[in-house]
Amino acid sequence: MLNTRDLEERWLKYKIKSYIPHATITVSLVIIVVTISIFFTSSEEKSIDLREETKTIKDVKQEGETVIKVAKVTPAIEQNTQVIKILPEKVSSTPVETKKQPSLNNSDDISLKLTPSLDFMKKMQHSSLPYYQNEIPAETKVNSNAPIYSSQIVEEVQELDIEENTETVTTEEEKPERISIQRRDASDDIRHIIKRFKKNNNPALSLFIAKKYYELGEYHKAYNYALITNEIDRDIDASWIIFAKSLVKLNQKEMAIKTLKQYMETSHSSSAKILLDEIISGKFK
Amino acid sequence: MSSSIYINSKNVFLDTVNSKDYVQLDRVSTIYQALKDSIKKPLKMILLYGKPGTGKSMFLTKLYNDLSSSQIVHIYQTPILDESEFYKTLAQDIFSTKYSGELNFTQFMKIVENSDIGSIPVVLLDEAQLYSDALMEKIRLISDTRTIKFVITLHKTEEEDLIAKEHFQTRIWESIELENASNAELKIYIQKKLMKANCFDSANMFTSKSVNKIFKLTNGNYRDTNKLLYALFDIYSAYDANHQLSSIGTTHVSNKLIEMSAIHTGLINA
Numbered sequence: 001m002l003n004t005r006d007l008e009e010r011w012l013k014y015k016i017k018s019y020i021p022h023a024t025i026t027v028s029l030v031i032i033v034v035t036i037s038i039f040f041t042s043s044e045e046k047s048i049d050l051r052e053e054t055k056t057i058k059d060v061k062q063e064g065e066t067v068i069k070v071a072k073v074t075p076a077i078e079q080n081t082q083v084i085k086i087l088p089e090k091v092s093s094t095p096v097e098t099k100k101q102p103s104l105n106n107s108d109d110i111s112l113k114l115t116p117s118l119d120f121m122k123k124m125q126h127s128s129l130p131y132y133q134n135e136i137p138a139e140t141k142v143n144s145n146a147p148i149y150s151s152q153i154v155e156e157v158q159e160l161d162i163e164e165n166t167e168t169v170t171t172e173e174e175k176p177e178r179i180s181i182q183r184r185d186a187s188d189d190i191r192h193i194i195k196r197f198k199k200n201n202n203p204a205l206s207l208f209i210a211k212k213y214y215e216l217g218e219y220h221k222a223y224n225y226a227l228i229t230n231e232i233d234r235d236i237d238a239s240w241i242i243f244a245k246s247l248v249k250l251n252q253k254e255m256a257i258k259t260l261k262q263y264m265e266t267s268h269s270s271s272a273k274i275l276l277d278e279i280i281s282g283k284f285k
Numbered sequence: 286m287s288s289s290i291y292i293n294s295k296n297v298f299l300d301t302v303n304s305k306d307y308v309q310l311d312r313v314s315t316i317y318q319a320l321k322d323s324i325k326k327p328l329k330m331i332l333l334y335g336k337p338g339t340g341k342s343m344f345l346t347k348l349y350n351d352l353s354s355s356q357i358v359h360i361y362q363t364p365i366l367d368e369s370e371f372y373k374t375l376a377q378d379i380f381s382t383k384y385s386g387e388l389n390f391t392q393f394m395k396i397v398e399n400s401d402i403g404s405i406p407v408v409l410l411d412e413a414q415l416y417s418d419a420l421m422e423k424i425r426l427i428s429d430t431r432t433i434k435f436v437i438t439l440h441k442t443e444e445e446d447l448i449a450k451e452h453f454q455t456r457i458w459e460s461i462e463l464e465n466a467s468n469a470e471l472k473i474y475i476q477k478k479l480m481k482a483n484c485f486d487s488a489n490m491f492t493s494k495s496v497n498k499i500f501k502l503t504n505g506n507y508r509d510t511n512k513l514l515y516a517l518f519d520i521y522s523a524y525d526a527n528h529q530l531s532s533i534g535t536t537h538v539s540n541k542l543i544e545m546s547a548i549h550t551g552l553i554n555a
Contacts, residue, residue: 002516002523002549011545014555 187216203232203239210242219249237269244272248279291525294487295518297478298511302342302362304350308477310470313340316461320348323459324407324436329428334439335463338508341438344463345409348436357406364415371420379406379433390423397432405434413437465505472496474507475514486535487518495538502547509552516546 190212197205210225226243229236240263247256260276263269278284297306323331333341342362349360359378365371372393376382380400384392410416416424428435441462466474472491479488503509520542524530533539547553 002519004520004523004527004529004545007520007545007549010548010555011541014544014548014553017555 190216201232203229203236206232207236207239207242210239210246214242214246214249219246222246223250235267237267237271240267240269241271241275244275244279245284248284253279290484290486291518291522293482294479294484295515295522297482297484298515298518300508300511300515302346304343304347306478306481307343307347308474308481310466310473310477312467312470316463317344317347320344320436320459320461321351323461324348324352324434326459327431328434328459329431330425330434330459331436332439332460333436333463334441334460336441336465336506338506339463339465340507341463342411343507345411345436345438349409352407356404357402358409359406360409360411362411364410364412366415366417366420368417368420368423375408375433379408390426394427394430397427397430400432405432407434407436410435410437412440414439466507466510467505468497468500471500471503471505471510475499475510490535490538492537495540495543498540498543502543502552509550512550513543513546513552516549517542520545520549 190209193205193209193212196202197209206225206229210222210229213219213225214222222242223246226239226246229239230243233239240260244256244260247253247259257276257279260272260279264272264276275284320331320333333344335341345360345362349358352358357379359375361374365374369387369389372388372390373384376384376388376393376396380396380402382396410424413421424435424437427433472493475491475496476488479485479491499510499513503513517538521530524533524542533542544553548555
């Protein structure tokens with residue numbers, strides 16, 4: 001009788017041998033296909049990135065509103081938001097008229113009314129660092145003795161200010177026509193940003209929230225968020241300004257002056273000095 | 286299926302030349318009929334050639350069986366290589382002349398000329414490529430006398446083609462080439478062969494797919510197919526004896542077993 005076991009072993013060897021070329025071809029094809037697809041995907045991503053970058057730069061040049069969209073130019077947000085005045089009764093989805101602004105640093109002389117859409121904040125998420133882990137209470141009591149950290153001197157603050165001012169002015173001047181902007185509900189936007197801030201603790205977001213609350217007249221919240229921003233990054237000039245302004249609005253004028261003076265000792269911020277002068281002279285109330 | 290079926294099926298494919306095992310295939314039947322018709326014609330010599338395993342010997346045997354009842358026919362399946370022995374054998378078989386000593390060509394020709402057997406006897410020589418050139422030339426001279434008709438089979442190789450050209454081209458009036466079976470013919474061949482031996486279950490196991498597989502391995506060569514199927518049923522018998530058939534199934538021939546048989550018979554070099 002035949003030795004079927006031996007024959008089966010030989011057959012198995014033969015089958016393995018016969019499958020080797022097929023397997024080799026299949027594996028090499030898969031590798032080639034995967035490599036090609038990876039190559040094409042990456043090149044497509046690159047081109048998309050490039051297109052987006054070009055688009056953003058173009059937008060910055062063309063539209064005053066999109067200056068805010070560039071995430072890294074955080075002080076620009078400050079400048080724009082300073083000149084934006086939101087009229088509570090106009091918070092509905094009606095177009096807002098904008099006018100040319102003669103002075104950008106003086107928040108009292110407001111002629112341009114911009115109410116930006118806050119969608120751009122989504123982009124900030126990726127660039128932020130997890131500074132802040134604990135959840136921030138929506139409302140905390142105003143603590144007039146709250147510590148203000150101002151030991152570090154930041155020389156860049158001044159330079160940045162100048163740059164941002166120039167940039168904003170240029171943008172504003174390039175756009176003399178009337179801008180009709182469709183805006184969203186402000187409180188919804190703030191809630192959205194708070195949610196986002198709790199996730200990534202980006203000081204730019206908390207600062208923005210503080211500014212928005214300040215503009216909406218919710219000075220307690222503005223104070224809190226300015227404080228939070230200050231705790232995350234004490235070198236942000238705008239957070240000190242909002243902090244001081246909120247204190248004044250909360251009838252803590254003395255505290256505001258004290259804080260600003262303390263801050264100016266280390267930073268020599270010009271905007272802080274202007275604000276301090278205005279508070280002392282009673283111009284800012 | 287009982288093991289005896291596999292054993293019976295195996296025996297069907299034993300490599301023997303038996304005219305009873307001859308399988309009627311359309312193309313083969315046509316060729317055979319042409320050969321039979323050629324015998325009736327006043328031809329000197331008929332050449333039957335083809336690759337090994339294409340059924341030349343089977344053809345010759347079948348022809349012998351069919352003609353032996355109606356006319357004088359002699360078949361020599363094993364070549365008689367010695368010249369004197371060849372003449373002596375022919376003299377004894379055809380002309381009933383016993384010759385004790387050496388018999389040369391001249392003496393044999395005398396016997397042929399003096400013979401009065403009436404009809405022309407037919408001599409069937411298998412494996413003619415084994416005869417020497419000198420003897421082949423003598424065979425040609427004998428056939429020229431029209432006293433003996435020769436049907437010879439040759440393996441078709443380059444060398445044998447040369448022999449055919451040099452020695453027979455002008456003298457042969459009929460040459461028939463046998464070829465390997467086609468895919469469809471192979472299926473009929475296998476099934477007919479099995480059904481002849483009442484192995485119907487085994488015959489039903491051969492689907493077109495399994496016959497394709499066999500065809501790829503044997504290239505339609507009858508001898509190789511016989512060898513392969515003999516090994517196949519041998520393996521089936523062994524599996525049956527070891528109660529391993531359930532793992533293979535008996536509804537159709539397993540490709541695995543076909544490949545195993547091919548490895549066993551050397552058709553696959555594993």
